[in-house]
Amino acid sequence: MRTHTGEKPYVCDWPGCEWRFAIKGNLDEHKRVHAGEKFFICDWPGMYSARCYRNCSFYPYFVTLIGCTRSYTQNSHLRRHKLVHTEEKPFACDWPNCNYRSVRSCDVANHRVTHTGEKRFVCEVVGCEKAFTRGHHLRRHMLTNHSIETYEENAEADEE
Numbered sequence: 001m002r003t004h005t006g007e008k009p010y011v012c013d014w015p016g017c018e019w020r021f022a023i024k025g026n027l028d029e030h031k032r033v034h035a036g037e038k039f040f041i042c043d044w045p046g047m048y049s050a051r052c053y054r055n056c057s058f059y060p061y062f063v064t065l066i067g068c069t070r071s072y073t074q075n076s077h078l079r080r081h082k083l084v085h086t087e088e089k090p091f092a093c094d095w096p097n098c099n100y101r102s103v104r105s106c107d108v109a110n111h112r113v114t115h116t117g118e119k120r121f122v123c124e125v126v127g128c129e130k131a132f133t134r135g136h137h138l139r140r141h142m143l144t145n146h147s148i149e150t151y152e153e154n155a156e157a158d159e160e
Contacts, residue, residue, distance in 0.1 A: 080104070110134075 008020035010027040014034045021027040089101035095115045119131035121138040132138045
């Protein structure tokens with residue numbers, strides 16, 4: 001009946017969390033996230049199933065791939081991880097004649113700079129006009145061409 005009324009009487013008591021649930025079991029499962037428990041385990045074929053009890057709390061399914069120890073607090077993260085095993089790459093570069101594909105959309109966005117040459121990472125040291133397509137290239141430049149003190153001074157000047 002709560003599904004139809006929208007009533008959610010079960011409230012998470014974790015400080016700062018405002019999640020509410022219609023079903024107590026959903027609240028209990030949600031609280032595991034705050035406890036840092038990872039209860040979505042990779043279950044790619046080649047796995048074994050078992051019942052798992054830990055800290056006296058029951059995990060309905062504990063399934064793991066032999067050789068894969070990844071586990072997640074959110075099922076969506078587990079589903080994304082499984083793409084690694086299937087080699088499915090749902091995100092594609094839309095640049096003409098480019099066949100690049102990836103498991104993650106952010107990888108495709110980072111890949112696009114190979115086509116555009118856009119240099120979003122700019123050295124902010126006064127008098128230096130270097131710019132880079134990748135953040136780690138800027139960090140390497142800062143370490144090899146400018147003292148860390150100079151970098152920190154510029155960062156502090158920006159904050160003022």
